[in-house]
Amino acid sequence: MSYRLSLLVFAASHVSALWPIPQSISTGSTQLQLSPSFDITLSGIETPPGDLTDAISRTKQYLFNDKLQRLVEGRGASDADAIRSAQHLTKLTLVFQGENALTISEEAVAELESRVDSYTLTVPANGQDATVTANSTLGLFRGLTTFSQLWYDWEGTTYTPEAPVDILDSPAYPYRGFMLDTARNFFPISDIKRTLDAMSWVKMNTFHWHVVDSQSFPLQVAEFPDLSAKGAYSSSFVYSTSDIKDIVAYAAARGIDVLAEFDTPGHTAIISQAYPEHIACAEATPWETYANEPPAGQLRIASNATVNFTTSLVSAISSMFTSKYFSTGGDEINANCYADDAATQADLSASGKTFTEALSSFTQSTHEALRAAGKTPVVWEEMLLDYNVTSLGNDTIVMVWISSDDVAAVAEKGYKLVHAASDYFYLDCGAGEWLGNDVSGNSWCDPFKTWQKAYSFDPTANLTDEQSQLVLGGQHLLWTEQSSPSNLDPIVWPRAAASAELFWSGPGRNGTDALPRLHDIGFRFNQRGVAAIALQPLWCALRPGLCNA
């Protein structure tokens, strides 16, 4: 491998449609076709991990099955002559240059900052072997992902119009995620797996799974079977313990860590179906008094029994996931719920604790249990900024959701943070009020958050250089009051790809320049069975720049 660094360009307006755009890329303009006998081989690893060989198999399928035509007028007709006389690429070699090869799955769940995603990719124009090199199997996987996006179809020939290709790539931020709420409405495993595949295609690495909430408890927890037996929408709307293993393994094999969330102490009304003794203000009305949305219900933070129950539950749930991270939530705690709950008031009175002290003890208990299991706690921003929980360890990762304006305050307190702000990354905004009787209502977080808006986000705005080091990355999020399997793909894709590139390639890129590439990855998603929406009329997608204002 040699790099002609002088030739590497930064996000130039070449025809390459890679998403996210590599840190450094050089492309030519020579046609190169994939040989029908094309194969991918591996060197530097004696016994290839099964998840890497599986990834190679999937890549070969994509290469020949994507059948994506170029997004240009004529769709590749003008390439036809050159394709016929093009050199054939017969081999891609993955070169492992690390010391001991772990599986992709092992590397995917390592500590965030320790993961090695970097890789190089070269595709000579003359038909000589292409090469991906990396010091990790995760890096090889990233390289495979990039390689699969180089190719187009014209009348049955798989080709690239831009050989030679030289790429040097690594992510700007270690956390690139997507959050799915499976409690407001349920999503079958097939939807989750398809989403994980799509995430991996744009090099996202964290599936933040908001698995339960006040509306339903679809998670089967072996030690607490009544939670899902009584709290799932139905017996078929349950993620069994084996389903969880399946999903976690599926994700990890695709370089994705599953960051599960058990939101506490709010957003837990449904637990009252199985354990009414642990829930204050369960389904209390009017719900507006007791919760941000129906039904009301919060864990009795001042009850020792409830603290023990919750801690056991956090331990049980977190042990189902291989991730080193686990979210205990902590958003939208309602004061009235506890004020009007005689049991909580009695517990507070007996212990002499304030709300904040009780919440701190509650949190300390669950977080210490996580740490004892080798896991790092993750919380929503209110735990730090609003409730002043005194027991938040310095290791705690804080997710900023209410507003990007709150990022600086989190950083000022010295906590690592993940960008998840509603004003940039909430996919559900702008679809109208979902409450039943609000004729002219809009969503609380209007307007719709466009991909351009997310793409324009500055992860270190208003932060000092030192504070900027606290930014782990960010994610798009889908809360599912108005979403279900019916619209999962179209509401998420390709919008969520905007943050995938933002946090992989780094901020500051021009959205107008990026649009042709985003079209391309969206259509490639379509070819692979993910229903990404059209961002423009196809007329525009075929004519970059002609549909700008």
Add this chain to the structure above:
Amino acid sequence: MSYRLSLLVFAASHVSALWPIPQSISTGSTQLQLSPSFDITLSGIETPPGDLTDAISRTKQYLFNDKLQRLVEGRGASDADAIRSAQHLTKLTLVFQGENALTISEEAVAELESRVDSYTLTVPANGQDATVTANSTLGLFRGLTTFSQLWYDWEGTTYTPEAPVDILDSPAYPYRGFMLDTARNFFPISDIKRTLDAMSWVKMNTFHWHVVDSQSFPLQVAEFPDLSAKGAYSSSFVYSTSDIKDIVAYAAARGIDVLAEFDTPGHTAIISQAYPEHIACAEATPWETYANEPPAGQLRIASNATVNFTTSLVSAISSMFTSKYFSTGGDEINANCYADDAATQADLSASGKTFTEALSSFTQSTHEALRAAGKTPVVWEEMLLDYNVTSLGNDTIVMVWISSDDVAAVAEKGYKLVHAASDYFYLDCGAGEWLGNDVSGNSWCDPFKTWQKAYSFDPTANLTDEQSQLVLGGQHLLWTEQSSPSNLDPIVWPRAAASAELFWSGPGRNGTDALPRLHDIGFRFNQRGVAAIALQPLWCALRPGLCNA
């Protein structure tokens, strides 16, 4: 048939989940199950039309395949005992009481005001035969549609919890439509057919097909083959003449008339690919100067050759459709396009005509061709309100799209009208700006138009009683700058069902009361393969009224 009219109630909050709600309905609370040997028979017609027997077959499939569980806590578990001892319904008889039975397809394309949709439906509680009576096959079809919505599944048994049922039904307005734009992005026939099925389930009767526009010309016209050969996005993104026949027949068999639109003289840029001589300002830049969206291009209204060409084309296209109606469009004509077009200026100068006079002549020519073919012209509102086209016959139907505020002006001029206002019925609003370089842009018609908003529409607001007679009905519309097959179902359903009920059942109903029924039809759509979205968390859908503010 006898009606106990004193028992009929108006939109009461019973468990029935019919959509649209019948004009009069009485239901009981007796369980009745569908016999496994259930069948549908027909009386009063010697030779049943094939489309009616097909409709009967589809209905039987829905009855046993919907497998929709009731939207109540427990999903029907509380019905289980009563179901076991319930009477069995073994037969539904369709009783034709008219004189000469036409096919559904023939009745579906009759003059709007002459169609007979009315029917009665009785389902005794004791297992005696159910009956649909009507004076038309279209009415029998509407009755079948209603009948199919009465039934739920519990553990393999198909049952209704609300026998006996007595319904007397007919539509409030003759026009209940949905418009689809297949030019910005293309939709395969399978998507259109699925949409037609869904439309028929909520008794819509007009598919307004905005088939071509400036971006693409997917319609194959036998006499003008180059239009699609050069103007379609690709050879596979074409509706062939046989496809059109297929779709028209499919629609008609489902009680749906296909109102095709060839938008003229604006929105025709793509014609320049095949006939550059007929298009002014083709792809002129900056597009903002010459069109409302890219690409610019309008038919040269002042050219005799173009008038003849357009008239021939209108004749050719309209002859492909059996409908008595055809839209020549007429929205968003750009003055700069003609001002800067030397050919148009020369033609105007030679003829001594003003723009308005030329447009009037142009319109008169196409509309007279339609009338000669027995068809009624349909136009967008600007033709009447902005351009003051003097040649609009009194028969012309005007679609109000810019704003519902414009309805009164159309009615004041004495024209029949269809409600299609962007402030109530545009399904594309609120998804952000689709132009490529507008980072913080919202859609031009923000906010998102909720189903509640459409449902609250008053079709005769600000109209006198006499003017109110001009209202034919209305429709939801999907312009597809940001839509494609990926999001067709979720962006349309169940929202468009709101106008289906509004214009069938009549206005003035309470949306909050309607919501449980809308949930029900949405989930029934899901069971039948249409990806209607969730309007609320399932927790709310199972507990009517608990998710109101």
